[in-house]
Structure formats: structure tokens, C-alpha cells
Amino acid sequence: MPQSQTVAKGVIEGYLERMPEAVRDGDTVTFDAASIYYKHLNEAVRDEIAGGAKRIVLKNVNGQRYIGTGIRERGVKIEVHGCAGNDLAMFMGGAEVEVFGNAQDGVSNTMDDGKVVVHGDAGDVLGYGMRGGTVFIEGDVGYRVGIHMKAFEGKVPVMVCGGKARDFFGEYMAGGTLVLLGMNSQFDEQPVAGDFLGTGMHGGEIYVRGTVEEWQIGKECGVFTADEDDLARLRPILEDFCAAFDMDVEAVLAEPLTKLVPMSHRPYGKLYVY
Template structure:
């Protein structure tokens, strides 16, 4: 028999972020599993380091480092999000109905981050696979410079479809710079001059398509989008050309 869930609605308003997070943690310790947060006004660190089967519905715009070190909860943001979502996140899922800022998924080691719109700079930097965890980021819009910088594992899927920047390239400069693991999939394609040193795009194969289809279906379900429309275009993949892309720059001992 499934454990009974307990819901609590909180109004963030002008409450100081530290006080607000302490209140949430106290409620988790009392057995609250489902949170509805109204009037979120930049409060930082929401759901940070929380574990287990917790659910957060956030209305308003949360502050930096939402879901940092998170291990298990599901967070839905019915608006935009600031920088650092999913910083070093281990597990769980974050769904963002709008746009998101810089360094999303920094050093992320597991779970998923689904963003409907555009993202800022250095998204997915230092992402890495951890044991059997495979972190995944899906961006429905476009990305700024250094997407996937120093990426060591996981999957980034960039769609370029739901963007407020019609004249911008699908990704900024230096995509995948220093990448030494994982894979970046791009819907349609990306100009070669936007890629980091030594990287090229290649057509996806049947195994890649299975991965993309599974991820797109999950993403579309969460954001109530048409998965067939997303999958109607070709995809390319970007993989590292070396596990030590800058090894030749080090002086041997």
C-alpha cells in the first residue's frame, strides 16, 4: 500500500530565503511530501540537498541554485528560472515552463532538467555520468556560449524550437569546448564555426534515435508539446574527439 501523501501550500512573498528554506525542511521532517509554493520572488536554494519522493510546484520566479545537490524530488517551475538550476544534482527532475539562466546543470551527475525556452551561458558545464546515473538536459529553445563546456558525461538535447531569439544561432560560440565525455544532440544542426576546437557534427544512428525519441517523449509529456513535431526534423550529434582534448598542453614529468 502506497504511503499517503501530505500537501502544504506556502506563500514565499518577501520571506528571506534562509528562513523560507528552513520552514520547508521542517515540514519535510514532519512528513509533508507535496509543496505548492506561491509568489516565489527570487528565493534561492529551493529544494537544495533534499532527498526522496518530494514534489514542488513553484509559481513565480525562484532564485539561484534551485535543486542544487538534490537527490530525488520533482520540481515544476510554472515560470522562468534564474542561474544554477540543478547545480551538482544527483537525481530527480526539474521542469521549467519558461526560460532559464546561466550554468544550468553545473557538474550534474543524474536526473533530468527540462526547459521549454532559451537558456544562458555555460549550460551543462562539467556534466558527468556517475555510477549508473546518466544526467540529461533538454533545452527547447536556444543556448548561449559554451554549452556543454568540459562535459564529461550525460546527454544534452538542444531543440532550438521554442525561442524568443529568432535571429540568433541555435547555440552560441564554443559549443562543447573541452568536452571529453557524453554527447550533445542538436535538432536540425549547428554551424561548424560555433563548435569548440576539434569538434564536428555527425549524423545520428539508430541507437542515437532511440535515445532521442525516449527523451523527447518524456520532455513533450511534461510540457504538453507535440513529440511528433519535435521528431520531424533530423538531428546531429557532437561527441568529444578525445578523452584528453588538451593533453598536449601539459608538460610531461
């Protein structure tokens, strides 16, 4: 808490109040994040980006929060080595983040633009309220993924998860494309998605590789099998995904995809009397 700043000078939440040391090489800047408080790490990253750095490499990341949060600069890439903390790339506006490790909760929360690639699993609440950009997760994801994803004009967010997901996948979805492959999972016995899949959906589209049981799906969804047009649109997205994780796109497309779309853009239009 901020008040702990007054407990002892130079100590913040048990961390020494110090900026990480920047190692610069051309437009690449490398930081050792070990034992650095998130606030100082992110401040250092923002300063370097403002100073013209194009590639930021963060070593020994161990759960520091808000990496990439609010970064608007295009053409900037942040590489995270270790485990990215909560709210990675939240409110991000155009940068690219690649995580070599797992990511915790809130990846790409309310993200506006840009790209996030996670070579590992990710936690809960991914892409909440996300409006644009691309998120690729190699492995499993947790609960409440893709809730209230939306789209606006040219901005159509895309999220592809290579593993399995828990409950509430795509709940309240208002736009964009969510894809769940169920392939790179550590949970062999689990179904590909949990309950309440697409509940309250009123925009966008969800694709799940293989089939899902009817009881898992929200009553606002229409259930179809992806047809040739759908697959033609999905193919470049999946090719991009497979390239990131060294997977074979033909193997991904070897099984049919279940497609969920909303039955109405106004699911609750008839609930009220005036």
C-alpha cells in the same frame, strides 16, 4: 549579509525574520512565499519534508534562492509558482521540482539526482557539474549551460532545453546527455547555440536540433548526424519532455539532430612532458 542581523533585531537583509505560514492538506503543504526571506522559506520546506510532506506548493515565489537545494528525499515534489531564484535544486539528491514560471541562474547546479521541470526560460550556468537526474527547460537558456556535466555508473544526467542557448553550451562536458531543440524561443534571429559549443568536451553527448556552424563547435568534438540508434535512445527522453510541455514529439523529430561527441576521453593527454 549575516552581520545585518545585528543591525536590527528581527530584520534580515531587509526582510522581517519570520517563517511562512504552512497550510496543510493531507501530505500537501502550501506556503505563500511573498516577502519571505529565502532562508526561512527553505527552512520551512525542509521542516515539512522531514515531517512527512510529499508535495510542497510555493505560491508567489519572487526570486528566492536555493529552493530544493540539498533535498535528498525521494518521492517529494516541490511546485514553484512564480520566478525561482538562483541555485534552484542545487546539490539536490532525488526530489522533484516543477517551476510554473521562469528560473534564474544555476538551476540544478551540481545536482546528484532528481528531476527539475521549468515551464519558462532559465538563466546562466544550468546543470554545472551535474552528475545525475533530469532537467527539462521549456524555453531559452543563457550562457554556460551544462558545463562539466558528468556521469558515473548508473547516474547519467539528462538536460533538454526547448529553446535556444548562448555561448559555452556543454563546455568541458564529461558525461551525460544534453539536448537543445531551438523550438520554443523568443529569439527568432539568434542561432540555436552560441560560440564554444562543446569546447573541451571529454565525455557525454550533445544533440542539437538542426545544424550548427563549424566555427561554433569546440575542436575537441566530433560532429555527426544522430542515427537510428541515437534516436531510439532519445525518443523516450523527448516523449517525456513533450509530455511535460504539451508538445508533439513527432514535430520535434521531424528535423534531423546534430550529434556532438568527444574525440578523446583525454583531450589534453599529450600537452604535457614529464
